[in-house]
Amino acid sequence: MNALPDSAPxxxxxxxxxxxxxxxxxxxxxxxxxxxxxxxxxxxxxxxxQAAQAVLKYFDQAAPLHHADEEENLVPMLQAVAQGEDAATxxxxxxxxLQDHDDMDAMWQDLHEQLSAIGAAxxxxxxxxxxxxxxxxxxxxxEREESRIAPMAKRLFDAAQMAQLGTAMQVRxxxxxxxxAGDAVAALRKDYGQDSxxxxxxxxxxxxxxxxxxxxxxxxxxxxxxxxxxxxVDADGRPTARIVLVKQFDRRGFTxxxxxxxxxxxxxxxxxxxxxxxxxxxxxxxxxxxxxxxxTSAQESDQYFHSRPLKSRLAAIASEQSAAxxxxxxxxxxxxxxxxxxxxxxxxxxxxxxxxxxxxxxxFWQGRRSRFHDRIVYALQPDGSWTRQRLQP
Numbered sequence: 267m268n269a270l271p272d273s274a275p276x277x278x279x280x281x282x283x284x285x286x287x288x289x290x291x292x293x294x295x296x297x298x299x300x301x302x303x304x305x306x307x308x309x310x311x312x313x314x315x316q317a318a319q320a321v322l323k324y325f326d327q328a329a330p331l332h333h334a335d336e337e338e339n340l341v342p343m344l345q346a347v348a349q350g351e352d353a354a355t356x357x358x359x360x361x362x363x364l365q366d367h368d369d370m371d372a373m374w375q376d377l378h379e380q381l382s383a384i385g386a387a388x389x390x391x392x393x394x395x396x397x398x399x400x401x402x403x404x405x406x407x408x409e410r411e412e413s414r415i416a417p418m419a420k421r422l423f424d425a426a427q428m429a430q431l432g433t434a435m436q437v438r439x440x441x442x443x444x445x446x447a448g449d450a451v452a453a454l455r456k457d458y459g460q461d462s463x464x465x466x467x468x469x470x471x472x473x474x475x476x477x478x479x480x481x482x483x484x485x486x487x488x489x490x491x492x493x494x495x496x497x498x499v500d501a502d503g504r505p506t507a508r509i510v511l512v513k514q515f516d517r518r519g520f521t522x523x524x525x526x527x528x529x530x531x532x533x534x535x536x537x538x539x540x541x542x543x544x545x546x547x548x549x550x551x552x553x554x555x556x557x558x559x560x561x562t563s564a565q566e567s568d569q570y571f572h573s574r575p576l577k578s579r580l581a582a583i584a585s586e587q588s589a590a591x592x593x594x595x596x597x598x599x600x601x602x603x604x605x606x607x608x609x610x611x612x613x614x615x616x617x618x619x620x621x622x623x624x625x626x627x628x629x630f631w632q633g634r635r636s637r638f639h640d641r642i643v644y645a646l647q648p649d650g651s652w653t654r655q656r657l658q659p
Contacts, residue, residue, distance in 0.1 A: 292405070310388040337364065347422050506530070518622060559624070562621070570620060
């Protein structure tokens, strides 16, 4: 393995900079490995004290920054873009890399105490076995990163990602100021690439396609796959959105339950047009659904209401959803009064029930690399059939 020259590459070459850090680590390890024999032969002379101080300075200051470069930037950035064999390689390597960092930090704590005594007060105790274990662990760790992680980064990262990594390394070292909050938000990027969406692969029927994606979200253990945003508009055309949970979907539409006197209930009574959005970030997917909302039958609302936990049923009666109230204590008092009045068998209140959005348009969105996403939309036709076409990202 060819060592880099002493002059460091610039941060515009962040992978080369990380390799240069490895070469500096190797030099410090070589110094450290010579110290036990030197102490045995010469004691804590000036040369030994200077060597101990140099090793201390590097592993106390520079090495933690290098570990942070890998843990907080390099590895997460690779995980965001790696696919197929690259993703499998990362899944194999990353746990061991992170464990190495923890183990090396623990070994360093033992060496730190001994080296501090040598550098400051002329101590002569330095565990040769711990030095050897520390050096061997670091060496194998660096070789694994240089042979497998660094080549992957060079192959997968584009110029913008290299610049992002180099900037993060400079900020960590105080060379560049930390970005302002607004700038940091603007710089947030995740490149998608888990899957694709092709016309030949999607179902002819949008409900069948949604069912397939929903089942995949369940299998992937997506966090609350049934959570969806519901967007409505008020009498002045101003939009409002909130998250609710879909409780049923079939060819009739997408159903959720709520207080009919709530803000969304009042808005839907005045304008039944609405939009739904499912976002499954773990799968890099979203589904946009637009249509007209209708109320479910009283029988359907009764059936779902009585399937809910008792406390949820009591809360539905106690809360005048979206209305102002003086305090949490007042809200709790309303609940207690309802619980005392109805006990274990509260009836469904007339103001509570289901809404069903009957879709007219359903779009399936799959994240792709470089924001060149896949979008396929289904549109309902007057005869009840669905057309399907690709939209540009």
